[in-house]
Amino acid sequence: MRIIMYIGKYEDYALAKLIVNRLSSDGVEVYAVRDSEVKNIGIPKWDGSRSVDAAMVLGGDGTVLRFIHEIGDSVDIPILHIGTGRVNYLSDASAREVSQVLDNIVKGNYRIEERLTLKAVSADFECTALNEVLVKGVDPGHLVTVTVVEDGGEELMRARMDGVIIATPTGSTAYALAAGGPVVDNRLSVKLIVPLAPFSRALVPIVHPFEIPVKVMTSEVTHVLCDGIVAQRGAEVRILPGDKKIRFIRTRQYRMYDKLLRRLFTP
Template structure:
């Protein structure tokens, strides 16, 4: 098999894990191509994501790496294998760096299948965006500024609203941004899309679930400032036109899955996601900040957390104690100094 490997080169831990995966694949005699920015870090020759012609693309790190890779692939469909690194929940990932060798052995033996998940694309003034896996959102560029818009489904008027923004989500995205905005959880195989108003002035406004063969039209967009369309939280484009048409893309996202009982069941991942979200809501502000920093930065020592958050060491200690009690993070001894402990987000495969 011919494998591609990519990661977020701005995160040292991801690069280190990607290096190990590349070495593991080489030791198994497989053909490999590495994404060009990662290749520079590893001293190898590489290719851009869009120029890769591989059987499987391995995304090392967190969900952000997978989302970014899919946006770069645009209409190109390559099966992705998400490999989460220590301290990253990796909701879209199929395996972890710890279990990678056994997973790749299963793949090389042919014990794998492809699961397709729907993506959505937007059309603005006749131009299509890259397909998004999770959601397409429309907001004002300046925070705390309302937008006014009309929602139509297949040209049928649904409502006129004033809100902070509006999200159109896929089933995969229903457990991401849309969930925190009050949207419902939808199973991945449901043939639907979800429209979620964000902080609508109309208290009766609720999320709307529609068939995914419908076209969702966000029309008559107005705001005191420029509005922007946001794809999976990563690509932002100004909206000069007043109309955005959103529909299911013909090009779904392909994910590598192993046999039943090998990967984390859907219900377990959904439970973990909802539980984490509920636990976050009850946290004090300091613990929320520490958790968010660990989500973005990966494993850190107590000193590093204090420096990053600018919180007093005593406050950081208390926040870590709360997060450990709620089993949202894991404490481990660092390899570089046995006297130090590192903290990271608890993953699916960690007790």
């Protein structure tokens, strides 16, 4: 079995070394994604030429998003997220549960959970998002006119606002939730269209069929961000279902609502 490791913060390297020692004793080959893991853990770097069975990510939810965007075309590698952040909404387990998780991984006692993604496509770029695509005005003190239409031409939204969020079920508990959108069960195949600080309070979030693409047009050039990481500029972007799903390793039942309640009450 081969595993690659991606570490979110310096404080997690001590835990990573313990994990590497444990996995190595069970005959598991462990490789580093970046030079920083090579330097701080002392494991060889993965060059992409050898297939791997899993990617172990230590950190918070933001670390998982950075890993997905950094690894690029290899996002189909199943991700085992060990949560060391504040909320760890995407995680399979916390740091204190690592020993049990490793037992299950080595024995093959786990399943794969798939999460939907969205793809943003403009004239000169495209990016994929696990959480959301954000279209936002360049000037934070200036409203832009945002128009959202679906394939077929029906207009869904037109108003002055700071921007608009197009979120997956996974992303419904992230920026979209903070902007007033509803929580969507991650077992549903829908997306959210959430206006960001609209001038009219009558404008409400929309739950929209996931498979129907939409186009976002703005009155001026705006920032287009996927998961808050990949940023481009454009005045028109088409958002459609992603080509790939992000796969997570689950060694236990994933309790979405338990995680949600803890997230809502985490300062």
